Amino acid sequence: MPSVGVADSRTGNTPSFETTSAQLLNPEKTPKPPQLPRNFRGKGKWIVRDLGITVPFTWEGRNGDSQMIAGGPQYPIWFTNLIYRNNLYTLTYKWPNLTKQPCSKIPGFNRELLNDKLKTSRFVGREILQRNPKRFVNHWRVGVVLPERPPGLFLRFPLALGDIYVDQRNRSTFWQVLQFGLQNLYDPELDEWAVMNSWEHKPGKVTLPARCPAP
Template identity: 50%
Template structure:
C-alpha cells in the first residue's frame, strides 16, 4: 500500500485552524440557552487580537484580548450577574502571558473531524476540527482526567485561516448555565483590525 506524505493510506487532513496576524471579522455571538444573539467582532492587528460581543445596549457585553503577549478578559454585563460580581471598573489585570503564537499552537493540536456543509442563507463548505483541553496531561492509561474545555472550529475549505463558526464549551464560559456558546462569522477582511485595550485594563 502506498502512503502519502503524512504516512496515511488516505488523503492527508487539511491544515489546522490558524489565525492571521491581521484581519477584520464580523458576525454574531450566540448563547442558545439564554436566547442571546448579539453583534460580534473579531479583529487582529500585528499579532494583537480582540473579540467583542454585544454592547452596552445588549444583554451581554464583554471583550477578550491578546495584547502585547498577555491575555485579558473583561465582562461589562451578563444576565444574572450583579455589579459586585463583575470585575471592578478599576481593575483589569492580565490573566497570564499568552500570545497569538501560543493560541495558534493550541489550534495546531486540534483533531480533524471531516468536511461538512453548513446550511443557511448560503451553503458554507467547511473543514471541521475539534480542539480540547484536558487536565492533568498524562500518558495513555487508566488515569483520572478532567475535560476543561473544547472547541469545534469550522474553517473555510479553501483557507484554514478563515474561521466560519466556532462552538466552544467549558469552564471559560462559567457564566452560561450550559457552558456552550457560539461564534458565527459572516464578514471577512484581511486588513489590519482595530484592537484597543480598554482603559480599565491599562
C-alpha cells in the first residue's frame, strides 16, 4: 500500500512541509524504531499551526543529555525542554495568555527511558517529505494511553501521541516530530510540530536554566 501524508486536522489538507509521496523500499522488512542519539545538533522550526506561530527551533544532545529550545525573547513563544542528569525539565518563558510558569522537574527520566519507549513505536510507512532537499524517512507513531487495559470496552484516555519521521538511512536522525496530547496543554488544539532543517551527529550544547532546580 502507498504511504500517505499526515493531513491537517482542521482543513483536511496536507501542508507542503509535511506532504509525503508513496515509496516502499524493501516493504517486507520493518526497519528498526527511532532512537535518540547521545550527541547531536539539530536546527529547524517549531510550528503551532492553530495559533499561526512559527519560531526558530534547536534540539541538541551532549553525552546523553538533551535540550529543545523554541523561540526566544523576541518571539511570541519561548520555551525549553531538557533531559538533564536523569531529570526531565520544562520551562516556558512566553506563551499567549500565560503570565508566569515555573520550571517543572520530573525526576528519574533519561535518554534510556525515552529510547525504551521509542522501541514500542508502531511503523506507519516509508515516505518522502516534499522539501528542498527531499527527505526519505520512516514514519513511526508512539503513544501513551492510560490506564492499560485489554482490548474491549474499557475506559481509557490517550495522554500523549507522537508522529516521528527519521531518516531511512539512520534511525537516529530526526527530521520531523508531531507532539499531540496533554504535554501540549497550552495550545488550544493540543498539537505542535518540530520540523528540522539540519541534523548533525556531533556533540551539542545543553544548559540548565538558572530558574530550574539543580539535580
